[in-house]
Amino acid sequence: MSRPASGKTILLRLGGAAVLAIVLIVVGVLVVNANTTTPPPQITFYANGKSVQAGPVKYCSIKVTDCVSGTKAHLDVPTGSPVQISLPKEISRAPWTMTLEYLGPGMRSEYELRTFAPNDRTAVAVGGAGEHRQLLTVEINLPSSVVNPQGEPFSRAYWALDTTPAGLLRR
DSSP, X not given: OOOOOOHHHHHHHHHHHHHHHHHHHHHHHHHHHHTOOOOOOOEEEEETTEEEEEOOSEEOOTTSOSOEXXXXXXXXXXXXXXXXXXXXXXXXXXXXXXXEEEEOGGGOEEEXXXXXXXXXXXXXXXXXXXXXXXXXXXXXXXXXXXXXXXXXXXXXXXXXXXXXXXXXXXX
């Protein structure tokens, strides 16, 4: 003859079933999330009344592995017009650099490098009134933990904006 289950036994069985259900849900969520990746951060460029969201041209892990590729963004920017750049926290909380390419007198390329400390800025403007050079390219770079023989870090990610106005041919 079997005895009817006591209230304590029923509660223990229900509690065990609840714990098992929670474990199965957590494992299921982990399996689903293991197959998804966070998309790379995007930068917003604004100029001449228009904006563009730009994904990275190259985006790698901190050790320069597991890389993905994208394309350069484009905005027409007349000479003397500013470009406003808005960076997400994933970029601005790290050290980053910005390289600007201008078309100067005699159709010569001129370059300018700006370096920013972590958490220094989330937005920056380049070009603008009084600028007599044509801005051609803006590149934002993030360093990696991998260094070259001179001790300089390789870029692990970069975003690029082509600002060459329609009709201006690039060499």
